[in-house]
Amino acid sequence: NAGVTQTPKFQVLKTGQSMTLQCAQDMNHNSMYWYRQDPGMGLRLIYYSASEGTTDKGEVPNGYNVSRLNKREFSLRLESAAPSQTSVYFCASSLGQFYSNQPQHFGDGTRLSIL
Amino acid sequence: KQEVTQIPAALSVPEGENLVLNCSFTDSAIYNLQWFRQDPGKGLTSLLLIQSSQREQTSGRLNASLDKSSGRSTLYIAASQPGDSATYLCAVKSGSARQLTFGSGTQLTVLP
Numbered sequence: 001n002a003g004v005t006q007t008p009k010f011q012v013l014k015t016g017q018s019m020t021l022q023c024a025q026d027m028n029h030n031s032m033y034w035y036r037q038d039p040g041m042g043l044r045l046i047y048y049s050a051s052e053g054t055t056d057k058g059e060v061p062n063g064y065n066v067s068r069l070n071k072r073e074f075s076l077r078l079e080s081a082a083p084s085q086t087s088v089y090f091c092a093s094s095l096g097q098f099y100s101n102q103p104q105h106f107g108d109g110t111r112l113s114i115l
Numbered sequence: 116k117q118e119v120t121q122i123p124a125a126l127s128v129p130e131g132e133n134l135v136l137n138c139s140f141t142d143s144a145i146y147n148l149q150w151f152r153q154d155p156g157k158g159l160t161s162l163l164l165i166q167s168s169q170r171e172q173t174s175g176r177l178n179a180s181l182d183k184s185s186g187r188s189t190l191y192i193a194a195s196q197p198g199d200s201a202t203y204l205c206a207v208k209s210g211s212a213r214q215l216t217f218g219s220g221t222q223l224t225v226l227p
Contacts, residue, residue, distance in 0.1 A: 004158070042119070042204070042217035043159075058214055090158055101147050101166050104215065106158035 002026050004107035006091050012113045013081045021076040021110050023091030031094045032074035033058075033104065034066060036087040043090065049074055081114045088112070117142045117209045121218035128195055129226050136190040136221045138205035143183045146208040150179050150190050153202045153220065162203075163190070195225045 007022045025032065030051050035043040035058075045058030049068040063085060065077045074093075078085055089110045096102040118141045128134050138148070147166045151159040163172045163179040165188070171180040178191040188205055202220040209216060 040219055042219045043206075043215075044217075045214045048214075092159075101164060103149060103161040103164050104159075105161065106151075108156075108158045 004091055004093055004105055006089075006107035006110050008110060009108065010111045012115065013078075014115050015081060015083060017081050018077065018079050019081065020078075021089055021091075021112075022073070023075065023107060024073045025091075025093040025105070026072065027093060027095070027105065028071070029093035029095050029105070030071070031096065032068065033092040033094075034064075034074070034076045035090045035092065036060065037090060037109070038087050046076065046089075083114045086112060086114045117145075117207055117216045119205060119207050119216050119218040121203075121205060121221050123221060124219065125222040125224075127224040127226060130195060130197060132195050132225075133191070133193050134195055134223070136192070136203050136223070138188040138190070138218055140186045140188075140207045140216075142209055143186050144209060145183060148179075148181055148188050148208070149206045149215070150177075150188075151204040151206065153204060155201075159204065192223075195223075197225045197227045199223060200225050 004025045033048040034046040037043045044060050047066040049055045052071045067075045091107045092104040094102045094104045120139045149164045150162045153159050165172045165181045176193040181188045202222045204220045206215045206217045
């Protein structure tokens with residue numbers, strides 16, 4: 001049972017570098033999400049995709065871009081990494097769209113450090 | 116703006132105790148509330164989801180209640196075990212905002 005798979009698990013970048021975090025789910029879910037988790041702040045939504053071909057901003061979208069490549073895959077890109085983007089990034093998916101009572105399923109996270 | 120608070124931030128109990136974790140939210144116009152478990156270095160595992168029209172949900176030794184009018188939810192864990200040690204997060208899906216708002220979590224340690 002793979003569920004939600006994120007790659008890489010760990011990454012260290014220098015300020016100004018770019019990178020893409022990958023996420024794939026094998027549960028045939030319609031909606032996918034990217035969150036960041038910072039100490040004392042809980043998880044905050046960066047972007048979400050209610051269905052293939054659509055994306056919307058969440059609470060903290062600045063500095064990020066996303067691509068819903070197909071129904072399975074949702075990637076998060078940092079174009080010019082900044083130290084403030086040091087965080088743990090989680091991808092999640094759910095069967096229904098946002099206003100449904102379907103739970104979200106999470107990947108194990110990507111631990112990203114920006115020096 | 117919805118705010119979710121979990122108190123205490125950390126809790127340590129001996130094995131076998133029944134315990135209650137608390138979650139409060141500021142805007143009662145919620146769509147649903149979820150309780151998650153997070154193990155160190157891992158993602159979140161959904162434990163229970165309570166719809167706004169429900170008062171409680173049960174799964175095994177876990178029981179979650181919801182009181183929208185007072186802006187509170189509790190997660191009751193019966194007969195705690197060392198394997199229950201983890202951080203427990205609650206998250207609220209608000210009717211007005213298109214996002215899940217998370218609390219900062221309660222770190223639970225069950226001592227053998």
